[in-house]
Amino acid sequence: MRYQEWWFWYLPQEFSKYFDEVVVVAPDVKELKKSRPEMFSPIDEAIEFEAEQVKEFIRKDVRDTDYIFFADISFTGIVPQVIYLKRKGRKFGFAHATSLNRYDYFAPVRQGKFMQEAGIMKTLDGVFVGSYYHKGKIINDGKYGMKSLYDKIHVVGLPKPPFRTYKEPKEYDVLFAGRRTKQKFNRKLWKIVLSLDLDARIRFFGSWEEYYMGLSRAKVVLMMSREETYGYQVVEAIMNNSVVLAPRCCSFPELLPNEYLYGDAKELVERLLFYVEHYERVPELRREHLELQKNWFKNVYKIMTEQ
Structure with missing residues (x-):
């Protein structure tokens, strides 16, 4: 997926500065398949990937003192299994978009899919989103709005991508x-x-x-x-x-x-x-989001551990 590709190595690396141990639940993908340019990720491979995640997760010894972080609650293969079947640990998830969006891949099934996402958000200990716009959309979006989630949703921005940057001649x-x-x-x-x-x-x-x-x-x-x-x-x-x-x-x-x-x-x-x-x-990015970006891991850690 567009950014989870690097979240799988960058987030554990940075979270290791705050937690005693960080375990990534992700299958060993030997060959990455690129999706078509108009798609966010390859569909069949995304489903297969999460099925393998579920298989890997059930082998883990999860304790009540553990914290579980879902990199994306919208692709929900692993999320319900962890929430409902292996209930130990405190659980948090990042909502990058949600199917409230009217024009993305999930638009034809947005009502049913958002009901699933809202149910997941209700059962999580906390939900992270990138912007106040997104929080407001989840809470106030017409007949789909979930005002009961207000205190559970935390605006934390997103971490700065960890790649080399460039100052190329303008072409x-x-x-x-x-x-x-x-x-x-x-x-x-x-x-x-x-x-x-x-x-x-x-x-x-x-x-x-x-x-x-x-x-x-x-x-x-x-x-x-x-x-x-x-x-x-x-x-x-x-x-x-x-x-x-x-x-x-x-x-x-x-x-x-x-x-x-x-x-x-x-x-x-x-x-x-x-x-x-x-x-x-x-x-320059607005100051508030620069601060969120700069302190992303510290802020997320604090919210997760002070609940």
């Missing part, structure tokens, strides 16, 4: 590097961008190094998401010395100063043309 004006789905890609806006006579590109990359270098070569990295519960690419673009522009919605206002947000096509064009000329004005 093109605008880059879109997300999935070309209705959730992430706006065809009308992209047609407007193409009409501006800029060097605008859509690219997919085969490795983290290629991806980071690709971000760094763009003057402006453009976000066009209709839904975004955190916005890792905002962080990654800034890390790699590129301006990033994003819609004034979702979680983006929590991450970016207002001058890097746009509300409509006219404002996008104005800001895009300005930053193509002034691409040295790379933004």
Whole structure:
């Protein structure tokens, strides 16, 4: 999966500074299969992976004094098994998106799937999310809202990716590097961008190094998401010395100063043309999220152990 790939080694490494022992429950994947560019992860392999996790977990001797951290509660193969069958230990989970999102892969089954996710969140000792926008969405989203979860959901941001960053020479004006789905890609806006006579590109990359270098070569990295519960690419673009522009919605206002947000096509064009000329004005994340990012492991540890 997009970031859990590195969560499996980076989170245990950092949590080892706080806990006496950290055990990763993950099968030994000998061959990683890449998903299609529009998908978050390969479907069959994700199911098989979690089935192997369940098999591995049942062999563990879990104690009441242990803490269990689910890297993603949305892919719920292992989660119900651990909660309901092996009930020892205090259990926490990260909710990256939830199926409340209207445009992702789970949209056709969002009502039923969110009922499952809400049930899981109720039984966990705590739920972590990346943004206040996401917490508000879980609690207040129309007929699906779960106000009873308010005190259980903790906004902790997300950890800073642990990869080498770049300051490459700028090769093109605008880059879109997300999935070309209705959730992430706006065809009308992209047609407007193409009409501006800029060097605008859509690219997919085969490795983290290629991806980071690709971000760094763009003057402006453009976000066009209709839904975004955190916005890792905002962080990654800034890390790699590129301006990033994003819609004034979702979680983006929590991450970016207002001058890097746009509300409509006219404002996008104005800001895009300005930053193509002034691409040295790379933004900083808003202070609150910089602090969350900096203290992510300490904050999560504190919440888990002080419950």
